[in-house]
Amino acid sequence: MVAQIDTDSPALRLRDLRKTYDNGVQALKGVSLEVAPGDFFALLGPNGAGKSTLIGIVSSLVNLSEGQVQVFGSDLVAARSATMRLIGLVPQEINFNLFEKPFDILVNYAGFYGVPRAEAEARAEEELKRAHLWNKAQMMSRTLSGGMKRRLMIARAMMTRPRLLILDEPTAGVDIEIRRDMWKTLQEINAAGTTIILTTHYLEEAEQLCRNLAIINHGRIVEQGPMRTLLAKLDVEGFLLDIDGELPAQLPRIEGAQLAAIDSHTLDLDMPRAMDLNRVFDALGGAGIRVRSMRTKSNRLEELFVRLTGNLAQEAA
Ligand SMILES: Nc1ncnc2c1ncn2[C@@H]1O[C@H](COP(=O)(O)OP(=O)(O)OP(=O)(O)O)[C@@H](O)[C@H]1O
Numbered sequence: 251m252v253a254q255i256d257t258d259s260p261a262l263r264l265r266d267l268r269k270t271y272d273n274g275v276q277a278l279k280g281v282s283l284e285v286a287p288g289d290f291f292a293l294l295g296p297n298g299a300g301k302s303t304l305i306g307i308v309s310s311l312v313n314l315s316e317g318q319v320q321v322f323g324s325d326l327v328a329a330r331s332a333t334m335r336l337i338g339l340v341p342q343e344i345n346f347n348l349f350e351k352p353f354d355i356l357v358n359y360a361g362f363y364g365v366p367r368a369e370a371e372a373r374a375e376e377e378l379k380r381a382h383l384w385n386k387a388q389m390m391s392r393t394l395s396g397g398m399k400r401r402l403m404i405a406r407a408m409m410t411r412p413r414l415l416i417l418d419e420p421t422a423g424v425d426i427e428i429r430r431d432m433w434k435t436l437q438e439i440n441a442a443g444t445t446i447i448l449t450t451h452y453l454e455e456a457e458q459l460c461r462n463l464a465i466i467n468h469g470r471i472v473e474q475g476p477m478r479t480l481l482a483k484l485d486v487e488g489f490l491l492d493i494d495g496e497l498p499a500q501l502p503r504i505e506g507a508q509l510a511a512i513d514s515h516t517l518d519l520d521m522p523r524a525m526d527l528n529r530v531f532d533a534l535g536g537a538g539i540r541v542r543s544m545r546t547k548s549n550r551l552e553e554l555f556v557r558l559t560g561n562l563a564q565e566a567a
């Protein structure tokens with residue numbers, strides 16, 4: 251069956267995707283998601299959230315249990331090979347032959363996908379140049395640095411000219427310089443028109459690169475939307491206030507801020523960053539509430555992530 255490539259369709263559409271592994275683990279519990287053509291999209295989530303399962307399904311490494319996957323309108327189950335041809339995958343682990351040369355790795359990969367030799371060689375040159383690896387084309391891959399090896403993985407995935415590039419934790423465990431370097435490469439690829447989806451533990455990475463994101467936890471999407479909207483939502487400061495004595499039954503209302511009692515002598519306060527703290531203290535004082543001490547809650551994406559997943563973002567370490 252020929253893929254129905256439809257330029258109006260989302261680059262990726264998941265409908266109620268479910269995956270139960272043979273051992274009974276429910277890795278995905280009904281995930282629905284749309285990624286627009288041209289988007290740079292992050293799938294964020296803690297260990298075991300289901301990110302690799304989701305990506306494995308989309309790239310046909312894992313069979314889905316229920317639900318639907320469409321790539322540019324082409325159904326993964328009904329038109330598997332045609333759909334797969336639209337996708338380039340960069341797995342987390344380096345999995346090329348270290349005793350092959352970058353040029354050969356790329357040409358052979360394209361050959362495997364049916365790209366004619368001459369065309370494959372032309373593409374290999376183009377991709378190696380884009381990855382700033384042209385001067386390494388004829389060296390043993392083993393001798394490349396960690397960052398170069400990762401760029402080679404991306405170059406290889408680009409050999410089939412995918413419309414959707416999917417990367418599973420492309421920068422896990424690499425140092426910040428390599429990470430920045432890869433961000434640049436990915437931004438160039440995205441600017442040239444390829445839709446990109448990546449999974450990451452690194453909140454900073456999602457913030458730097460992605461226009462839209464979904465946060466996944468325990469096999470469900472817990473938050474989804476534009477990065478900017480999410481960050482705006484987070485443009486609040488959170489404090490915990492320790493109160494002298496007992497809180498009154500009725501808390502004062504403070505315009506623009508949110509106040510909640512955690513227990514009889516602790517208040518949870520969320521307020522816009524720009525708001526004057528004195529207003530809060532005045533209102534509290536007026537209601538007979540005396541603040542003994544206050545602490546900030548952690549902030550921004552970190553905070554949201556923790557709030558949504560109940561999981562410290564410490565995997566990033
Ligand atoms: N082949 C498998 N067989 C059985 N269970 C699996 C298999 N692969 C993953 N799981 C389970 O499915 C759940 C989701 O795993 P998955 O690898 O998709 O998470 P992840 O979000 O990629 O995590 P990480 O950030 O650690 O890579 C986990 O509970 C995991 O143990």
Ligand SMILES: [Mg+2]
Nearest residue numbers: 301302303418
């Ligand atoms: Mg994973």
